Amino acid sequence: MEKRASFGRQALRQLILLIVSVIVIYPVLWVVQTAMTPAQEFRREIAVSSWSFDNFRDVVSTKDARGRWLFGRQLWNSLAVAGVTTLFGIFLALTGAYALSRFDFPGRETGLATLLVTQMFPGVVMAIPIYIILDKLKLLNSMWGLTLVYSTTAIPFCIWMLKGYIDTIPKDLEEAALLDGATRWQIFTRIALPLARPAIAVTALFSFMTAWNEFILAATFLNQETAYTLPVAIQRYVESEKTAWGHFAAAAILVSLPVVALFFALQRHLVGGLTAGSVK
Amino acid sequence: MASVTLRGVGKDFGATTILPSIDLEIADGTFLVLVGPSGCGKSTVLRIVAGLEAATRGDVAIDGESVTDKKPRDRDVAMVFQSYALYPHMTVRENLAFALRLRKDPQAAIDARVAEVGEMLGLGALLERFPRQLSGGQRQRVAMGRAIVRRPRVFLFDEPLSTLDAALRGKLRVELKRLHQQLKSTMIYVTHDQIEAMTLADQIVVLNGGVIQQHGTPDELYRRPANRFVAGFIGSPPMNFLDVEIAKDGDGSAMRAPGLELRLPERWPEGPAVLGLRPNDLVPSDDAAAPLSGEVDVVEPIGWEAHLHGRIGETPVCAQLTADVARRYEPASTIRFDIAPRALHLFDRDSGARLSAEAQDA
Ligand SMILES: Nc1ncnc2c1ncn2[C@@H]1O[C@H](COP(=O)(O)OP(=O)(O)O)[C@@H](O)[C@H]1O
Numbered sequence: 001m002e003k004r005a006s007f008g009r010q011a012l013r014q015l016i017l018l019i020v021s022v023i024v025i026y027p028v029l030w031v032v033q034t035a036m037t038p039a040q041e042f043r044r045e046i047a048v049s050s051w052s053f054d055n056f057r058d059v060v061s062t063k064d065a066r067g068r069w070l071f072g073r074q075l076w077n078s079l080a081v082a083g084v085t086t087l088f089g090i091f092l093a094l095t096g097a098y099a100l101s102r103f104d105f106p107g108r109e110t111g112l113a114t115l116l117v118t119q120m121f122p123g124v125v126m127a128i129p130i131y132i133i134l135d136k137l138k139l140l141n142s143m144w145g146l147t148l149v150y151s152t153t154a155i156p157f158c159i160w161m162l163k164g165y166i167d168t169i170p171k172d173l174e175e176a177a178l179l180d181g182a183t184r185w186q187i188f189t190r191i192a193l194p195l196a197r198p199a200i201a202v203t204a205l206f207s208f209m210t211a212w213n214e215f216i217l218a219a220t221f222l223n224q225e226t227a228y229t230l231p232v233a234i235q236r237y238v239e240s241e242k243t244a245w246g247h248f249a250a251a252a253i254l255v256s257l258p259v260v261a262l263f264f265a266l267q268r269h270l271v272g273g274l275t276a277g278s279v280k
Numbered sequence: 281m282a283s284v285t286l287r288g289v290g291k292d293f294g295a296t297t298i299l300p301s302i303d304l305e306i307a308d309g310t311f312l313v314l315v316g317p318s319g320c321g322k323s324t325v326l327r328i329v330a331g332l333e334a335a336t337r338g339d340v341a342i343d344g345e346s347v348t349d350k351k352p353r354d355r356d357v358a359m360v361f362q363s364y365a366l367y368p369h370m371t372v373r374e375n376l377a378f379a380l381r382l383r384k385d386p387q388a389a390i391d392a393r394v395a396e397v398g399e400m401l402g403l404g405a406l407l408e409r410f411p412r413q414l415s416g417g418q419r420q421r422v423a424m425g426r427a428i429v430r431r432p433r434v435f436l437f438d439e440p441l442s443t444l445d446a447a448l449r450g451k452l453r454v455e456l457k458r459l460h461q462q463l464k465s466t467m468i469y470v471t472h473d474q475i476e477a478m479t480l481a482d483q484i485v486v487l488n489g490g491v492i493q494q495h496g497t498p499d500e501l502y503r504r505p506a507n508r509f510v511a512g513f514i515g516s517p518p519m520n521f522l523d524v525e526i527a528k529d530g531d532g533s534a535m536r537a538p539g540l541e542l543r544l545p546e547r548w549p550e551g552p553a554v555l556g557l558r559p560n561d562l563v564p565s566d567d568a569a570a571p572l573s574g575e576v577d578v579v580e581p582i583g584w585e586a587h588l589h590g591r592i593g594e595t596p597v598c599a600q601l602t603a604d605v606a607r608r609y610e611p612a613s614t615i616r617f618d619i620a621p622r623a624l625h626l627f628d629r630d631s632g633a634r635l636s637a638e639a640q641d642a
């Protein structure tokens with residue numbers, strides 16, 4: 001047994017933890033307070049004053065020039081883009097990662113390296129060329145265009161993640177299944193997929209967040225209010241002459257809720273030791 | 281049930297030849313053990329038979345029909361892996377039923393078969409458990425059960441007991457033997473453990489460096505090892521080897537080495553040779569004319585028997601004696617041994633091949 005730390009050490013430890021906690025929590029508290037304060041001003045200190053949900057109501061009920069529900073439209077844009085990016089990305093990344101992990105084919109090594117290289121360029125660098133491509137394909141201001149762009153950004157990373165995980169699933173299991181009469185596809189769906197669940201959950205979360213939070217590319221490719229995703233919409237509240245801090249903060253909180261929800265939904269899949277007991 | 285034939289089967293990994301060329305004929309219902317040191321290519325042979333590895337050359341036939349170009353699932357063979365390879369996300373029942381469900385057997389037939397095999401292997405109470413909730417021995421039984429349910433033509437085992445502790449290994453060895461007597465199927469069993477090979481096999485194939493050293497019954501391999509490698513590999517404690525010189529001696533030969541002087545009535549090839557003596561063939565003798573004399577080093581009592589370690593000339597040797605006899609010898613004392621003529625194994629010093637006495641003049 002470890003000896004109990006002396007009181008002085010304990011106190012120091014607690015103090016450090018307290019300071020770090022405050023630093024971590026302060027921005028969150030600030031955003032919450034700003035969102036709950038009806039006045040659209042910028043305040044440094046956190047103080048309890050008259051709190052209300054007005055800002056949230058304002059943000060949610062935003063209408064466009066013709067009186068249609070803009071926030072709903074933009075929420076749908078975000079959900080659709082992030083959702084399709086996730087589904088599309090997971091499907092391609094899983095099949096790709098499985099092939100890269102299990103099969104030996106010409107170009108395998110080069111392919112893996114290339115995927116890694118694409119991750120080295122910040123998205124912004126590619127904004128202009130991608131803009132030109134989307135323009136030619138008539139996919140500007142389109143959900144499909146954005147989905148395509150996000151998928152190409154997310155998939156390489158997802159492939160690497162999933163491949164790393166699939167590599168750890170013992171090959172013996174698949175060989176046993178092969179002898180048991182399974183086809184390659186059956187092995188993929190009945191052995192590899194169930195065992196790769198934690199990695200699939202992480203990858204799904206990553207893809208969703210990549211698409212959901214992305215701002216710069218969306219702002220570049222979308223110039224119609226009705227095509228905006230939420231991050232672009234939020235930016236509207238931060239204008240150079242006057243910033244609606246209250247609305248901005250409320251919108252920020254609203255936008256983060258689905259990600260939190262998704263995280264909790266996927267959490268039960270984030271377990272280790274799925275292959276325990278299979279091989280000695 | 282089926283016979284298995286390998287004709288000129290070879291395997292290269294890149295530029296490295298692992299198996300030059302294997303020829304093997306396994307009769308229907310045989311329990312064949314492929315034994316050899318680690319890395320000699322045993323698993324590779326097994327995987328080629330299973331279809332998990334493609335042979336670089338040669339042909340594999342099951343029941344006389346070539347399966348070289350067939351997929352594993354079309355060969356109707358089952359394999360028990362060293363690692364068990366149980367499906368971790370399936371219960372024992374689902375593990376056992378997996379192959380049957382894939383081939384779309386009726387549910388009732390699957391249930392009956394799983395229950396039957398579960399009973400046979402004493403897994404009845406464990407059917408709803410997951411592999412992680414089982415002990416090593418139970419996992420190994422499930423792995424065997426998964427092979428048995430399918431009634432395959434050939435069973436392949438790749439060191440299935442090597443991860444278990446000694447006591448459990450002994451127990452499962454007996455179960456495996458019983459299983460073979462019950463199923464009467466063709467089984468190919470790979471191990472690096474010669475005791476496992478001797479106890480289980482109808483036929484043993486000793487493999488070294490990808491080359492078959494000898495193929496025969498356990499008894500044949502023990503009594504007449506074809507070369508020095510097999511002689512040293514089969515038998516425990518291992519055979520003693522002494523470098524000797526053989527010279528002409530009247531009608532017969534004389535064998536000499538430091539601590540050894542032995543006349544042989546037959547004529548053996550003259551020159552340097554290696555004499556092999558099993559530890560249990562060394563019989564202590566009080567006769568001053570006994571052919572072997574050495575010095576006692578350490579006596580290791582093991583219950584009713586004892587291993588006496590000593591030196592003949594400069595060569596360390598081990599003699600397997602009963603504990604009573606061994607007790608008479610003090611460390612550093614001199615010990616003499618008699619050897620029966622039929623206990624002698626002579627090998628060529630260079631090639632290691634077994635030497636035979638020249639035929640008596642006809
Ligand atoms: N996929 C592979 N690629 C390259 N070398 C291999 C491969 N599989 C096995 N080997 C080599 O082949 C030799 C025989 O392997 P194996 O059949 O597993 O031996 P054993 O089962 O007798 O221990 C070993 O030297 C091993 O390193």
Ligand SMILES: [Mg+2]
Pocket residue numbers: 322323324438439
């Ligand atoms: Mg092996």
